[in-house]
Amino acid sequence: MIVFCAVIVVSQLVRLSNVLVTFGLTAENILLPFLYIIVPFLQIIIPISYLFGIMISFSRLSSDGEITALLAAGYSVKRAMLPALMIAFTLYIAGALCAIHLEAWGRREFVQFIYRKTQTEIDNMVRFKIQAGVFLNDFLDYVFYTEKISENRTHYKNVLLAPRNKSKDNFVILSPDAQITGSVAEGNLRMVLFEGVSYSLDAQTERSSSLTFKRAEIDLLRVFQEKIIGEDTARDDYRSYTAKDLRSYVKKMEESPTKHPDFLKASYLYYSRFANPFIVFAFTFFGIIMGIQEQRHGKNRGYLGSILVIISCFVIMVAFRWLAENAHIPPLVASWFPQLMVLLFASFCIFQKSRLPPSEPILALKNFPRLPINLGKRSEK
Numbered sequence: 406m407i408v409f410c411a412v413i414v415v416s417q418l419v420r421l422s423n424v425l426v427t428f429g430l431t432a433e434n435i436l437l438p439f440l441y442i443i444v445p446f447l448q449i450i451i452p453i454s455y456l457f458g459i460m461i462s463f464s465r466l467s468s469d470g471e472i473t474a475l476l477a478a479g480y481s482v483k484r485a486m487l488p489a490l491m492i493a494f495t496l497y498i499a500g501a502l503c504a505i506h507l508e509a510w511g512r513r514e515f516v517q518f519i520y521r522k523t524q525t526e527i528d529n530m531v532r533f534k535i536q537a538g539v540f541l542n543d544f545l546d547y548v549f550y551t552e553k554i555s556e557n558r559t560h561y562k563n564v565l566l567a568p569r570n571k572s573k574d575n576f577v578i579l580s581p582d583a584q585i586t587g588s589v590a591e592g593n594l595r596m597v598l599f600e601g602v603s604y605s606l607d608a609q610t611e612r613s614s615s616l617t618f619k620r621a622e623i624d625l626l627r628v629f630q631e632k633i634i635g636e637d638t639a640r641d642d643y644r645s646y647t648a649k650d651l652r653s654y655v656k657k658m659e660e661s662p663t664k665h666p667d668f669l670k671a672s673y674l675y676y677s678r679f680a681n682p683f684i685v686f687a688f689t690f691f692g693i694i695m696g697i698q699e700q701r702h703g704k705n706r707g708y709l710g711s712i713l714v715i716i717s718c719f720v721i722m723v724a725f726r727w728l729a730e731n732a733h734i735p736p737l738v739a740s741w742f743p744q745l746m747v748l749l750f751a752s753f754c755i756f757q758k759s760r761l762p763p764s765e766p767i768l769a770l771k772n773f774p775r776l777p778i779n780l781g782k783r784s785e786k
Contacts, residue, residue: 406450406451406454408454409450409454410443410450413442413443413446413450414443417439417442421439421442434522437518438515438518441511441512441515441518443511444507444508444510444511445508445511445512447500447503447504447507448500448501448503448678448681448682451496451499451685452496452500452682452684452685452688453688455493455496455685455688455689455692456688456689456692457692457711459489459688459689459692459696460691460695460707460708460711461696462696463485463692463693463695463696464695464696464697464698464707466697467696482697482759483755483759485693486689489689490689493688493689496682497682497683497685497686499682500682501682503682504678504681505647505648505678505679506648508678509645509646509647509651512644512645513645535549535551535554537551537552538551538552544566547567547569548566548568548569549564550564551563551564551565558585559584559585559586560582560583560584560585561582561583561584561585562581562583564578564579564581564582564598565579566580566598575606576603576604576606577604577605578598578602578603578604578621579601579602579604580599580600580602580621581599581600582598582599582600583597583598584596585597594624594625595624595625596623597620597622598618598620598621598622600618600619601618601621602615602616602617602618603615603616603617603618643667643670643671643674651671651674652675654671655668659672669729669730669731669732669736672736673726673729673730673736673740676737676739676740677726679740680741681744683744683748684722684747686751687718687744687747687748687750688751690748690752690755691710691711691714691754692711693755694710694751694754694755694758694767695707695711695714697758718747721746721747722743725739725740725742725743726739757772757774760774
């Protein structure tokens with residue numbers, strides 16, 4: 406689990422770089438976001454970790470010749486996997502609890518952490534960073550300039566606002582008067598521009614246009630939050646709902662005459678929180694199969710097989726998720742069918758492993774069990 410948590414942390418460094426660059430490199434800004442991001446992945450990390458744990462354990466038994474001794478003494482593979490299944494049942498409960506409660510908690514706390522830090526950063530920006538006659542190049546990904554600032558730092562004269570990244574937008578806003586309204590504590594901090602004009606340039610046609618306005622408002626808190634956590638995360642609030650709230654949310658959308666565009670996504674998320682940790686049972690079987698290998702094959706074959714199993718299972722799950730979110734199959738079926746299908750295949754593989762010698766391939770056609778033929782003749786004999 407430590408190894409896979411470290412992998413997740415490394416994969417999220419790009420996402421967290423905005424937090425560290427914006428809010429500073431402190432222990433709080435490093436540890437808390439990592440914790441909030443890792444927690445939603447525990448429902449997947451636990452089954453994957455258990456797969457490798459089982460594979461390593463049985464691989465050690467197999468390499469030391471203890472599996473052969475146990476089989477020779479009448480200790481079957483089915484009997485050996487019973488303790489592993491008992492632990493898998495416990496891990497399924499732990500994974501389900503993580504998916505139902507901790508996933509929503511982690512997403513909520515991460516957003517709240519960003520909100521709290523955003524309020525502090527915006528307050529510092531308004532109080533100290535904005536200076537009269539100085540271009541501020543990092544004003545929420547914009548360039549901000551003002552000639553005069555009032556003593557209470559709420560009124561600005563001769564304001565210029567332009568995007569820092571010209572590849573995204575290409576415009577300039579000029580306003581003779583601007584004002585800060587609301588407060589950070591209330592969560593409603595806005596910049597209002599009066600009697601201004603906006604100049605824009607179309608990169609394709611190279612034509613410029615201008616637009617005059619009497620009043621324009623910029624929600625500073627919202628712009629800053631979307632810069633850090635992304636627009637999709639700020640919009641998908643249902644992902645931070647508890648199981649009860651998410652169920653009520655799905656039921657409410659289901660009863661409405663016009664289905665919300667997020668209805669299928671929220672429905673799949675609700676059912677997948679119970680279904681995703683169920684993969685631990687299939688991974689238990691696959692771990693035993695990958696662990697019991699011939700010594701001449703080496704240990705790398707077990708690791709490679711486990712990685713291929715993980716990739717294949719999650720490709721199937723993602724495919725069914727796409728089918729559910731595009732209304733091809735019901736979300737309940739899409740969340741549980743891949744789990745049961747993979748478990749059925751894993752059960753067949755463990756059945757083959759228990760009845761065949763360790764040297765025989767379990768998926769070879771010659772080793773597939775055949776239905777009895779000529780039952781009448783056999784009964785006569």
